[in-house]
Amino acid sequence: MTSTDAKSVVLAYLKAIDERDAEAIGATLWEDAEFRIPGEHALAGSWVGMDEILNKFMLPLMELFSTEVPYTIEISQVVAEGDTVVLDCVARAASRSGLPYEANIVSVFTLQDGRIKAMREFFDTQYFVRTLFGND
Numbered sequence: 001m002t003s004t005d006a007k008s009v010v011l012a013y014l015k016a017i018d019e020r021d022a023e024a025i026g027a028t029l030w031e032d033a034e035f036r037i038p039g040e041h042a043l044a045g046s047w048v049g050m051d052e053i054l055n056k057f058m059l060p061l062m063e064l065f066s067t068e069v070p071y072t073i074e075i076s077q078v079v080a081e082g083d084t085v086v087l088d089c090v091a092r093a094a095s096r097s098g099l100p101y102e103a104n105i106v107s108v109f110t111l112q113d114g115r116i117k118a119m120r121e122f123f124d125t126q127y128f129v130r131t132l133f134g135n136d
Contacts (some may be wrong), residue, residue, distance in 0.1 A: 009116060010087060010116070013100060014075070017058075026113075034074050035057055038122065039128070039129075043060060066096055066097065085108075086107070087106065089106075098136065101102075104123065106123070
């Protein structure tokens with residue numbers, strides 16, 4: 001897979017998230033993909049497989065945000081080399097209580113044969129907990 005192809009897959013994944021299209025998200029992931037989020041909060045951990053990624057990570061995550069303010073991702077930079085893609089972005093939304101949410105995120109994707117095999121995401125977990133769970 002070329003770096004350009006790998007980058008295109010990650011951008012398709014982000015578009016599917018933006019459009020809340022579970023089928024399109026699934027088309028970018030391997031059935032046994034693994035997502036890892038560091039930290040000590042309710043959504044920290046590792047999820048393996050599309051069912052866990054969608055139902056135990058993505059859906060619970062989206063429930064933390066207001067349905068009245070769009071969840072947007074502004075891409076600052078995408079760097080791809082071979083089967084690795086690094087995404088630097090800013091996620092913007094509002095918490096369920098209405099607090100503005102703006103998080104700088106770096107995600108590292110590993111691709112295999114044209115689909116995402118693994119993702120690790122790095123962000124300020126204290127800010128995440130304070131804004132979305134209302135505590136430090």
